[in-house]
Amino acid sequence: KRVVGVTAAMPGGTGLTKLLEEFPERFWDVAIAEQHAVTSMGPLAKEGFKPCCTIYSTFLQRGYDQVIHDIALMNLGVVFAIDRAGIVGEDGETHQGAFDISYLRAIPNMTLAAPINEDSFKKLIDFTVDFTTPIAIRYPRGSFLADDFEVTEFELGKSELLKEGKEVLFIGYGNGVGRAQLCAKELESTDPAILDLRFVKPLDEEQLKELSTQYKRWYVFSDSVYHGGVASAILEFLERVAIKDVSVESFEYEDRFIPHGKTPEVEEYLGITPKQLAIKVEKMKGESK
Incomplete structure (x- = not known):
């Protein structure tokens, strides 16, 4: 009541x-x-x-x-x-x-x-x-992109590691988790771990510190602008605790207004369809070698 x-x-x-x-x-x-x-x-x-x-x-x-x-x-x-x-x-x-x-x-x-x-x-x-x-x-308009599965209870400032992987970590926030999962399915030579961040404020600093010892390339997925967003929060944390051997790439929205249009068309315009994201990941992985 x-x-x-x-x-x-x-x-x-x-x-x-x-x-x-x-x-x-x-x-x-x-x-x-x-x-x-x-x-x-x-x-x-x-x-x-x-x-x-x-x-x-x-x-x-x-x-x-x-x-x-x-x-x-x-x-x-x-x-x-x-x-x-x-x-x-x-x-x-x-x-x-x-x-x-x-x-x-x-x-x-x-x-x-x-x-x-x-x-x-x-x-x-x-x-x-x-x-x-x-x-x-x-939360988004319409359906979530993530798989429909049972999750653990929420605890303040705690994330949930959904999948172990090799070399690469996908960090998703909200509908970004589903976008990360769809991207992972398109990858051929990369097996990413997937983290459901759950909270962007406060961050799960303990989990991020631990993951920084296992994965050195992080990709951030969030349906929001880059400036001041999820990747920014993570980068601020890494700088504060002096973790310098982790690279962070953001797949958030670029610094421009989003046009009117059907969602699939807008996603393609922004370069965030699963296939487009997978191509970017594979390209960045190749450039880092």
């Missing part, structure tokens, strides 16, 4: 219609007022509720000031369920969810996590219910 949901004119798009129908007293649609949606979470959290602000990645940008001053500054237990993270296909150019990791990672007190499939999503939601500080979880 503590859990309440808020959205900004997107009950259908964010999948909250069932909550509205079954628990109308625990649901608010504040219309196209993202700043109000975010701010209203604060008093609810202060009064013992577990508020969840369900919002598109691109629209959360409109409430950025409120995320900082009204939620994070007071370290309140609000969940930001960030829908449409990554490529949104025909939703349009302005709806691409590319920036949320970068703009949220800079905020103190904020935890960032992402699921990789349906089972992972359910377990992450369970994890957030008793989480007492701000947390943002991101």
Whole structure:
């Protein structure tokens, strides 16, 4: 009964219609007022509720000031369920969810996590219910790319190694894990280990340190911009702990706006289809010899 949901004119798009129908007293649609949606979470959290602000990645940008001053500054237990993270296909150019990791990672007190499939999503939601500080979880429009398998329970700041490999490590975050798996299936001469990062803030530093002794070439997969993103977080960590013998390549979005179009066409334009990524990996591997 503590859990309440808020959205900004997107009950259908964010999948909250069932909550509205079954628990109308625990649901608010504040219309196209993202700043109000975010701010209203604060008093609810202060009064013992577990508020969840369900919002598109691109629209959360409109409430950025409120995320900082009204939620994070007071370290309140609000969940930001960030829908449409990554490529949104025909939703349009302005709806691409590319920036949320970068703009949220800079905020103190904020935890960032992402699921990789349906089972992972359910377990992450369970994890957030008793989480007492701000947390943002991101997920894509439509289906996950990762295989549908049972995952372990979430633990703060802990990753999960999904597959052992040789020489090369694929690090995926959110839907990037599925992209890494699809890329791995296209490879002919490379057998990568695959890590589900789970949290980009805080990072699983212990696991990354251990993996740095086994794998010297890391490839980062995340449906988000490179600047300030997942690879940036990993590189910052490696520099801080003076690990200098690991190379990190990012397959995040380049520094340009993502055009409107069907998702497969946009992925090809960005060079992130499984085949395109596999070609890049094999080429980089050859250049490193």
